Amino acid sequence: MASFSRLQKPVLVLNASYEPINICAARRALVLVLKGVASAEEVTSHAIHSSRRTVELPSVIRLLEYRRIPHQSRALSRKNILLRDRNTCQYCATVLPSGELTLDHVIPRSRGGSSTWENLVACCHPCNRRKGNQFPLEVGMKLMREPRAFNLHTSRHIMRLMGRSDDKWRKYLFY
Numbered sequence: 001m002a003s004f005s006r007l008q009k010p011v012l013v014l015n016a017s018y019e020p021i022n023i024c025a026a027r028r029a030l031v032l033v034l035k036g037v038a039s040a041e042e043v044t045s046h047a048i049h050s051s052r053r054t055v056e057l058p059s060v061i062r063l064l065e066y067r068r069i070p071h072q073s074r075a076l077s078r079k080n081i082l083l084r085d086r087n088t089c090q091y092c093a094t095v096l097p098s099g100e101l102t103l104d105h106v107i108p109r110s111r112g113g114s115s116t117w118e119n120l121v122a123c124c125h126p127c128n129r130r131k132g133n134q135f136p137l138e139v140g141m142k143l144m145r146e147p148r149a150f151n152l153h154t155s156r157h158i159m160r161l162m163g164r165s166d167d168k169w170r171k172y173l174f175y
Helices: 002-006 026-034 078-084 125-131 152-163 167-173
Strands: 010-014 020-025 038-049 054-063 101-105 120-124
Touching (some): 010 026, 010 152, 010 167, 020 026, 026 038, 026 054, 038 167, 054 167, 078 120, 078 152, 120 125, 152 167
Parallel strands (some): 010 054
Antiparallel strands (some): 010 020
């Protein structure tokens, strides 16, 4: 079971030019390395063992071919909203595991709100129940920060924050 959680650890993904472009799970990084699409630039102290082979888990991988990254936009998804909001309830500032958070429509859908980057925020269950089908100000609640679309600046900032827990990322994130 411990190896499963190791496979969920974040791995920094670099373009062939060493530019940081993404974060993925160790499992995905391992697949990219084994398929010959990427090389491990930094490894952890953990390894995965098979009957014939032992492979160190990467901490940083680099794509072997340069990928042109278009204007960095991310799909609107629960995972990306929680990533943008750093698993923090945007009403009470409580940091929780993703399974204990929900998404809240700041302007409720029943009152004309849409499912957009600018209208969805991470929210804990108690705050979501309290807000209900109301506007935040109607129930005396205030957002910590205005929700915005995920952009290159947000992406780099999150990579830097996540990199604080892994010294091997620092030299690639240009603090």
